[in-house]
Amino acid sequence: xxxxxxxxxxxxxxxxxxxxxxxxxxxxxxxxxxxxxxxxxxxxxxxxxxxxxxxxxxxxxxxxxxxxxxxxxxxxxxxxxxxxxxxxxxxxxxxxxxxxxxxxxxxxxxxxxxxxxxxxxxxxxxxxxxxxxxxxxxxxxxxxxxxxxxxxxxxxxxxxxxxxxxxxxxxxxxxxxxxxxxxxxxxxxxxxxxxxxxxxxxxxxxxxxxxxxxxxxxxxxxxxxxxxxxxxxxxxxxxxxxxxxxxxxxxxxxxxxxxxxxxxxxxxxxxxxxxxxxxxxxxxxxxxxx
Amino acid sequence: xxxxxxxxxxxxxxxxxxxxxxxxxxxxxxxxxxxxxxxxxxxxxxxxxxxxxxxxxxxxxxxxxxxxxxxxxxxxxxxxxxxxxxxxxxxxxxxxxxxxxxxxxxxxxxxxxxxxxxxxxxxxxxxxxxxxxxxxxxxxxxxxxxxxxxxxxxxxxxxxxxxxxxxxxxxxxxxxxxxxxxxxxxxxxxxxxxxxxxxxxxxxxxxxxxxxxxxxxxxxxxxxxxxxxxxxxxxxxxxx
Amino acid sequence: xxxxxxxxxxxxxxxxxxxxxxxxxxxxxxxxxxxxxxxxxxxxxxxxxxxxxxxxxxxxxxxxxxxxxxxxxxxxxxxxxxxxxxxxxxxxxxxxxxxxxxxxxxxxxxxxxxxxxxxxxxxxxxxxxxxxxxxxxxxxxxxxxxxxxxxxxxxxxxxxxxxxxxxxxxxxxxxxxxxxxxxxxxxxxxxxxxxxxxxxxxxxxxxxxxxxxxxxxxxxxxxxxxxxxxxxxxxxxxxxxxxxxxxxxxxxxxxxxxxxxxxxxxxxxxxxxxxxxxxxxxxxxxxxxxxxxxxxxxxxxxxxxxxxxxxxxxxxxxxxxxxxxxxxxxxxxx
Numbered sequence: 001x002x003x004x005x006x007x008x009x010x011x012x013x014x015x016x017x018x019x020x021x022x023x024x025x026x027x028x029x030x031x032x033x034x035x036x037x038x039x040x041x042x043x044x045x046x047x048x049x050x051x052x053x054x055x056x057x058x059x060x061x062x063x064x065x066x067x068x069x070x071x072x073x074x075x076x077x078x079x080x081x082x083x084x085x086x087x088x089x090x091x092x093x094x095x096x097x098x099x100x101x102x103x104x105x106x107x108x109x110x111x112x113x114x115x116x117x118x119x120x121x122x123x124x125x126x127x128x129x130x131x132x133x134x135x136x137x138x139x140x141x142x143x144x145x146x147x148x149x150x151x152x153x154x155x156x157x158x159x160x161x162x163x164x165x166x167x168x169x170x171x172x173x174x175x176x177x178x179x180x181x182x183x184x185x186x187x188x189x190x191x192x193x194x195x196x197x198x199x200x201x202x203x204x205x206x207x208x209x210x211x212x213x214x215x216x217x218x219x220x221x222x223x224x225x226x227x228x229x230x231x232x233x234x235x236x237x238x239x240x241x242x243x244x245x246x247x248x249x250x251x252x253x254x255x256x257x258x259x260x261x262x263x264x265x266x267x268x269x270x271x272x273x274x275x276x277x278x279x280x281x282x283x284x285x286x287x288x289x290x
Numbered sequence: 291x292x293x294x295x296x297x298x299x300x301x302x303x304x305x306x307x308x309x310x311x312x313x314x315x316x317x318x319x320x321x322x323x324x325x326x327x328x329x330x331x332x333x334x335x336x337x338x339x340x341x342x343x344x345x346x347x348x349x350x351x352x353x354x355x356x357x358x359x360x361x362x363x364x365x366x367x368x369x370x371x372x373x374x375x376x377x378x379x380x381x382x383x384x385x386x387x388x389x390x391x392x393x394x395x396x397x398x399x400x401x402x403x404x405x406x407x408x409x410x411x412x413x414x415x416x417x418x419x420x421x422x423x424x425x426x427x428x429x430x431x432x433x434x435x436x437x438x439x440x441x442x443x444x445x446x447x448x449x450x451x452x453x454x455x456x457x458x459x460x461x462x463x464x465x466x467x468x469x470x471x472x473x474x475x476x477x478x479x480x481x482x483x484x485x486x487x488x489x490x491x492x493x494x495x496x497x498x499x500x501x502x503x504x505x506x507x508x509x510x511x512x513x514x515x516x517x518x519x520x521x522x523x524x525x526x527x528x529x530x
Numbered sequence: 531x532x533x534x535x536x537x538x539x540x541x542x543x544x545x546x547x548x549x550x551x552x553x554x555x556x557x558x559x560x561x562x563x564x565x566x567x568x569x570x571x572x573x574x575x576x577x578x579x580x581x582x583x584x585x586x587x588x589x590x591x592x593x594x595x596x597x598x599x600x601x602x603x604x605x606x607x608x609x610x611x612x613x614x615x616x617x618x619x620x621x622x623x624x625x626x627x628x629x630x631x632x633x634x635x636x637x638x639x640x641x642x643x644x645x646x647x648x649x650x651x652x653x654x655x656x657x658x659x660x661x662x663x664x665x666x667x668x669x670x671x672x673x674x675x676x677x678x679x680x681x682x683x684x685x686x687x688x689x690x691x692x693x694x695x696x697x698x699x700x701x702x703x704x705x706x707x708x709x710x711x712x713x714x715x716x717x718x719x720x721x722x723x724x725x726x727x728x729x730x731x732x733x734x735x736x737x738x739x740x741x742x743x744x745x746x747x748x749x750x751x752x753x754x755x756x757x758x759x760x761x762x763x764x765x766x767x768x769x770x771x772x773x774x775x776x777x778x779x780x781x782x783x784x785x786x787x788x789x790x791x792x793x794x795x796x797x798x799x800x801x802x803x804x805x806x807x808x809x810x811x812x813x814x815x816x817x818x819x820x821x822x823x824x825x826x827x828x829x830x831x832x833x834x835x836x837x838x839x840x841x842x843x844x845x846x847x848x849x850x851x852x853x854x855x856x857x858x859x860x861x862x863x864x
Contacts, residue, residue, distance in 0.1 A: 037648050088843070094647065095787075095791055095795060096842060098592075098594070098651075099788065102784055102788075102838075103839045104835070104839070106831055106835035107831075107832055107835035109828075109831070110828035110830075110831035110835065111832055113828035113831075114832065217828075225655065225780065228652050228656075263674075267660055270656045270657075270660040273652075274639070274656055277643070277649060277652075278639055278643045278645070279643075281643065281644070281649060
């Protein structure tokens with residue numbers, strides 16, 4: 001195969017990887033603060049994807065325009081979920097939390113199945129088949145837009161955590177739960193806020209992925225797993241790590257799909273995960289636990 | 291009396307901080323040895339190095355004539371060193387009896403035999419009547435004694451006690467002191483790390499004062515508390 | 531070790547256990563074909579739940595990838611049968627070590643490199659998913675197009691080759707589930723059982739009580755994975771077809787662990803009660819929706835999800851700890 005094929009696939013994988021990274025960022029933020037592993041992460045993303053599809057097919061609203069409104073919807077969903085259902089579980093053992101989120105995932109998948117049926121759906125925008133050409137490099141317009149939007153959302157989130165009072169309060173909660181209680185922070189509210197933000201991230205990622213992949217209700221678990229792989233690879237709790245992990249996994253999957261066979265590509269992602277767990281368990285960008 | 295535990299020139303550094311600085315001392319067989327010092331003096335770091343949680347950066351630790359530094363904490367327990375935790379860590383969901391049976395099973399393969407031994411230990415520590423309770427339901431003084439019991443059940447030659455009196459009322463302290471004295475009379479060597487001077491004065495045959503990771507005084511407790519360097523290091527930090 | 535099996539067991543518990551066993555033993559005499567298949571599923575999940583519980587409920591190591599061991603057991607025995615005509619019981623002698631080795635591999639990597647908690651759980655998922663995709667591309671086992679065992683209409687039951695009617699599988703699984711129960715009780719009462727509980731409760735404190743935690747965690751993983759592979763062998767010969775997409779899928783792993791969690795993690799009755807309740811609930815929902823004329827794919831699972839939510843919210847420790855208090859069996863269960 002000529003070199004430019006590799007280059008094109010690599011760039012495509014890198015751009016998709018940024019969107020993966022944003023999805024994983026949501027998981028990382030939730031775990032980093034609330035200490036709950038969101039086993040319904042991919043399922044929440046499919047919710048956002050279907051909202052985008054409905055808005056597009058019924059009202060012809062472009063997903064990229066609907067990015068912010070759909071993220072807001074997902075934020076509310078996440079906030080309500082944490083405040084109403086998950087908060088009582090934060091002191092329970094891991095397997096108990098796991099069961100709770102699995103139950104939520106089962107409900108989401110099957111409600112989507114009832115409403116939309118099992119067939120794959122997709123969004124065909126006016127720019128779906130556009131591409132940009134730079135020399136021999138050909139880049140899909142959808143992937144480029146999606147990746148740019150993912151970066152923008154990630155930067156906004158980073159700014160929120162670093163420079164706003166609420167963001168600082170949330171980071172305080174993550175560092176020291178008891179301390180946060182002592183100084184009078186409303187931890188439950190902050191947790192719900194965090195879960196909402198994580199959901200908004202995965203919602204935004206979902207809206208952009210709609211441009212790239214076909215959607216079925218059963219898509220969730222695979223993306224939940226993908227998010228785990230990325231977050232652990234990049235370093236749980238590290239925001240740049242999640243993006244870097246996303247790019248790394250996106251690139252690996254794309255190259256493995258090209259060199260071997262597309263159906264085996266996730267094997268390579270899991271192999272990377274295992275290697276990272278063994279040799280750098282804190283992840284590429286993670287801080288070493290004392 | 292020969293030295294049961296011999297600590298020679300050990301140091302431990304955490305990032306920039308020198309927690310323990312070239313410390314040496316001997317714990318004689320059959321004695322009660324106390325290490326005291328203000329908060330942050332490196333007492334718990336020292337303790338964790340002996341118990342196998344941390345590896346010393348330099349120096350050696352020998353027990354009954356053999357090097358033990360670098361061994362894992364389970365091996366060190368198997369050699370005959372029992373320990374308690376500063377913040378008590380009994381197995382919360384298990385009964386008091388089962389907590390002690392776990393310790394007793396280290397040197398016993400038969401559960402019935404271990405249970406008999408556990409009962410014996412529980413009686414010594416006044417916990418026999420509470421043996422069916424869940425460990426998590428015990429009061430703090432009871433939990434502290436349960437830690438001692440679990441560790442004693444492993445038949446140690448040396449018992450490491452990490453602030454086992456902290457947070458106890460004077461009457462409870464006296465109770466533990468008398469139990470420890472009795473255990474010592476039966477041949478158990480004890481290394482105490484302690485804040486509560488009342489207990490140290492009552493128990494220890496020899497005391498070492500740690501300050502900024504180094505020894506500033508060593509001797510009989512009554513002499514040590516009159517040492518000007520000791521008074522200086524404690525001044526303002528806490529009352530003796 | 532077995533002489534103390536009945537120690538501390540109340541009369542009431544023995545009577546209940548006896549009644550359950552007799553009831554299950556006689557069930558095929560009265561049960562319809564449909565009910566029998568449901569009971570087979572229940573026993574299957576009760577058995578695997580018991581095996582999973584050794585790792586999580588006793589030793590405190592959360593595995594979310596037990597489908598790996600089911601799949602390895604199933605594929606090993608089925609492939610040996612299809613390719614070489616080797617019967618399932620001989621195949622079991624290969625399947626058990628294969629699954630045990632896989633468990634030892636995961637355990638060794640995780641425990642040596644100190645991968646714990648959530649990370650350990652995700653490692654188990656990752657290895658199972660790796661196997662799923664790997665088997666999809668393994669031509670020796672026919673990849674994603676599926677491995678099929680030859681099937682015929684059986685008039686008699688061949689216990690040696692496991693070719694026969696569902697009732698045969700029912701009794702095999704009943705014996706397996708009963709043996710697993712007894713085995714787990716014996717384990718809990720033994721030295722190793724005490725060490726496992728200590729590790730589950732507080733690993734560092736366990737180590738300082740002289741327990742070689744690495745060794746005992748390894749033993750738990752190997753026993754659990756080896757036991758689980760037996761269920762895989764039965765699965766292969768009962769269903770007669772294997773698809774990587776089905777046997778290794780994460781949803782299989784989740785199914786396996788729902789029962790013991792709902793029933794009560796770490797209890798001996800938990801996996802059994804959980805299997806009865808969840809499989810029963812699922813089948814009842816199908817029947818109820820059918821009776822109501824609701825035929826929407828997904829409707830059953832939505833109800834199922836809500837029932838799970840309710841159970842976990844109402845009974846955090848699972849059903850058995852609550853139930854045993856209600857029926858006056860305050861056994862010294864852990």
